[in-house]
Amino acid sequence: xxxxIGLLLFISVSAQAQLQEFELTLKDHLFYPARLQVPSDEKVxxxxxxxxxxxxxxxxxxxxxxKVLFPHRINVIYIGPLAPGEYSFFGEFAxxxxxxxxxxxxxxxxxTDDQ
Numbered sequence: 001x002x003x004x005i006g007l008l009l010f011i012s013v014s015a016q017a018q019l020q021e022f023e024l025t026l027k028d029h030l031f032y033p034a035r036l037q038v039p040s041d042e043k044v045x046x047x048x049x050x051x052x053x054x055x056x057x058x059x060x061x062x063x064x065x066x067k068v069l070f071p072h073r074i075n076v077i078y079i080g081p082l083a084p085g086e087y088s089f090f091g092e093f094a095x096x097x098x099x100x101x102x103x104x105x106x107x108x109x110x111x112t113d114d115q
Contacts (some may be wrong), residue, residue: 037104
């Protein structure tokens with residue numbers, strides 16, 4: 001039983017280690033970049049650096065995610081796999097300025113392998 005648990009844990013950690021990572025930065029109640037492209041049909045990790053002195057809450061109805069972004073920390077959110085399209089998000093504490101869009105695009109593996 002312990003071997004099975006160990007194997008499942010190893011598979012889970014290995015799968016997470018292979019996820020592509022994308023970064024967002026929150027500064028002065030603005031997300032940078034405001035438009036972030038990610039591959040569609042893949043689970044990805046968002047690393048969000050909150051450079052502000054206050055917490056913010058990442059909120060997205062389109063992505064069905066919300067998470068408190070602690071100040072001066074890197075916060076992780078997993079999203080996807082997403083269908084191709086645009087998914088808006090905002091900061092709940094500064095909704096007029098902290099806004100952005102995740103754009104899920106099909107990635108052609110042949111063209112990336114040739115480069």
